[in-house]
Amino acid sequence: MSKFQITDPRGLLLRPTRRTVLQGAGALAGAAAFTGFGPFEASAQDNVLNILTWPGHGDPAFVKPFEDEHGVKVVAKEYVGGEPMLALMNQSPPGSFDVVLADAEYIYMLQEGGFIDEMDPADYPLADYWPEFQKFPLHWKDDKLYSVMIRFGYLGLAYRTDVLNEEDVKTYKALWSEKVKGKVGFFDWYLPTMGCLSLGNGNKPPFDIDEAAFEALKETLFSLRPQTSGFYSMADQFAMLTNGTAGVIPGVGDWVVLLLQNEGVPVNAVVPDEGGIQWTESMSVVSSSSKKDLAKKFIQYASSPEGQFRSARLPAYWASIPNRKGWEKMNAEAPEDAVKLRHTFDARNVMDEYKEGKIFIRQTPVQQDIETWNDTWSEFKAM
Amino acid sequence: MADSSLSHARASRIRFAVFLGAPTLIWQLCFFVVPLGFLVAMTFWSVRNFRLQPDFTFANWSTILSAGFFQSAYTYTFGLSALVAVFVSVAAFPVAYVLAFKVRPSTRMLLAGLLVVPFFTSFPVRIYSMQIFFSPNGLINTALDAIGIAPISVLNSPTGTFIGFLTLTAPLVVLLQTFALVAVDRQLVEAAHNLRCGALRTVFTIVIPAARVGLVVAGAFAFVLAFGDYISPQFLGGSNPPTLSILIADQVKSGNHWPRASVVAVIMIATLALVLGALLKLAYGGRKPS
Numbered sequence: 001m002s003k004f005q006i007t008d009p010r011g012l013l014l015r016p017t018r019r020t021v022l023q024g025a026g027a028l029a030g031a032a033a034f035t036g037f038g039p040f041e042a043s044a045q046d047n048v049l050n051i052l053t054w055p056g057h058g059d060p061a062f063v064k065p066f067e068d069e070h071g072v073k074v075v076a077k078e079y080v081g082g083e084p085m086l087a088l089m090n091q092s093p094p095g096s097f098d099v100v101l102a103d104a105e106y107i108y109m110l111q112e113g114g115f116i117d118e119m120d121p122a123d124y125p126l127a128d129y130w131p132e133f134q135k136f137p138l139h140w141k142d143d144k145l146y147s148v149m150i151r152f153g154y155l156g157l158a159y160r161t162d163v164l165n166e167e168d169v170k171t172y173k174a175l176w177s178e179k180v181k182g183k184v185g186f187f188d189w190y191l192p193t194m195g196c197l198s199l200g201n202g203n204k205p206p207f208d209i210d211e212a213a214f215e216a217l218k219e220t221l222f223s224l225r226p227q228t229s230g231f232y233s234m235a236d237q238f239a240m241l242t243n244g245t246a247g248v249i250p251g252v253g254d255w256v257v258l259l260l261q262n263e264g265v266p267v268n269a270v271v272p273d274e275g276g277i278q279w280t281e282s283m284s285v286v287s288s289s290s291k292k293d294l295a296k297k298f299i300q301y302a303s304s305p306e307g308q309f310r311s312a313r314l315p316a317y318w319a320s321i322p323n324r325k326g327w328e329k330m331n332a333e334a335p336e337d338a339v340k341l342r343h344t345f346d347a348r349n350v351m352d353e354y355k356e357g358k359i360f361i362r363q364t365p366v367q368q369d370i371e372t373w374n375d376t377w378s379e380f381k382a383m
Numbered sequence: 384m385a386d387s388s389l390s391h392a393r394a395s396r397i398r399f400a401v402f403l404g405a406p407t408l409i410w411q412l413c414f415f416v417v418p419l420g421f422l423v424a425m426t427f428w429s430v431r432n433f434r435l436q437p438d439f440t441f442a443n444w445s446t447i448l449s450a451g452f453f454q455s456a457y458t459y460t461f462g463l464s465a466l467v468a469v470f471v472s473v474a475a476f477p478v479a480y481v482l483a484f485k486v487r488p489s490t491r492m493l494l495a496g497l498l499v500v501p502f503f504t505s506f507p508v509r510i511y512s513m514q515i516f517f518s519p520n521g522l523i524n525t526a527l528d529a530i531g532i533a534p535i536s537v538l539n540s541p542t543g544t545f546i547g548f549l550t551l552t553a554p555l556v557v558l559l560q561t562f563a564l565v566a567v568d569r570q571l572v573e574a575a576h577n578l579r580c581g582a583l584r585t586v587f588t589i590v591i592p593a594a595r596v597g598l599v600v601a602g603a604f605a606f607v608l609a610f611g612d613y614i615s616p617q618f619l620g621g622s623n624p625p626t627l628s629i630l631i632a633d634q635v636k637s638g639n640h641w642p643r644a645s646v647v648a649v650i651m652i653a654t655l656a657l658v659l660g661a662l663l664k665l666a667y668g669g670r671k672p673s
Contacts, residue, residue, distance in 0.1 A: 382624050
């Protein structure tokens, strides 16, 4: 993807002479509309750390120890989906956020856009991370670090165990099974679902595919329409698996089912034989922050064993953590949760699938435009 | 001299009218006309790597208008909204009729007040709570199961969206129809009775024509509300299939494509303007709006 050459429309306000009346008026209106974003008042306060994040990361269960230690308040502005995150970063006034938690595939866009700072690897406990994650490629550019992994998980199939069994879900073909006719639910975001179906079609890596493979992927996706139950928001996936509307949801994983299992809902998640996709949540220091030191301390906390232990079991949704010392703490203090998260050292754990080469990192489409994939998704929904 | 004082008086009246109307005019100008102009302008902008760029391209229009998913969503949204408007108008009429003609004014006030109660809570909350009723393991299917009837599938279907639209529009349509019927001249109705006109015939030849404007406006409101609703198709319909509102959200959510979303929005506004224009012509047909 090309470098950002486009300035924020608000920038036009500073150089009106070079622009047409239409552009100027549009920018003015745009600026007026966009200044509604971002916690301005909060950002002005020294004792507030503003984070832009997926839902649930501002939960006291995670941030309270940090708040108590530093005498600050962590204020979270939440988003769902990497693209809304980029939109918020683009449209919020500088200084609105101190830390951004983003999916790894968007880190390079944040870096190219000049939104995040280079980080000193020595500041963070990367040596305690699993070797596979110590130099996670999407976090580095030109051998410089821009983000630190906080959590990750795998996306494959989440399913109700009273509808499908372990044998069924060894392959993505389970989605076409008679058992789930009218019960295939979808997370309403093109990237994870189409990525998993691409794996099901045998594309490795799943997002870097030529036109022929993309056409085949479209066919695969469209053939699922008669099986479809609905397209769900992030929160609705929990509800639909619980009430039985969805028998299976592709493109999601443990992050949906672990909490439901705790509540006794008969669900499970699996990475089928064709492979799964890794999602990653990583934290970066926002370049325009006026509290970069505090931002650094927050990321140090989030990557520490204590922060990792708490982050893994976020009340909003659980996830795997990359810090082995976080695993040790979990095995010592909450061994049952370590088993549920498959974070034990003496049995098959989440690192095994990674080592087996079954896991591919989620990324935006390489050979096609984002719009092309997204339009295909819209077309699928409208069928 | 007399002429001059007359024109002075008229000028004074106009100044007073402008003084009274100005706040609303300014408000509408700032928060409707200007944003609408911006919306139209933005349909010609482009997006690169999630960033809006002022531009003058027709690409967004041609992409959206030629997209099969847009055409399907348009047909579906228009058709379902029209169906809701007709259905709710017909279903609400007997209720409004009873409220207007068959109960005491005090009872009417009470019942009309009850119709407003649903608006005390937000629509998303009401719709979300309806999921509990309609889910496969929900209250309705549990009850049906108990009496040996096969479960019904409402959630995540056009039926779900339809029920959501009805929930949204029915109270308002009943209220508007009631107001329209209350305003019908009772002497006309009594005259019809005196001339031995039957109840049904009175309704169709006297009451409905007399209340035509109000009844059509009520139906038009139902159409407008359903056409733009995002909550019902998302949470009861499961975006399955998507409506135009969902399409707007999708375009913004993935790719940050505000210009394409603006195209859909402008088409929606134009559609509503045309439909309302046609309905008002139908309502007033020959009569001047008073």
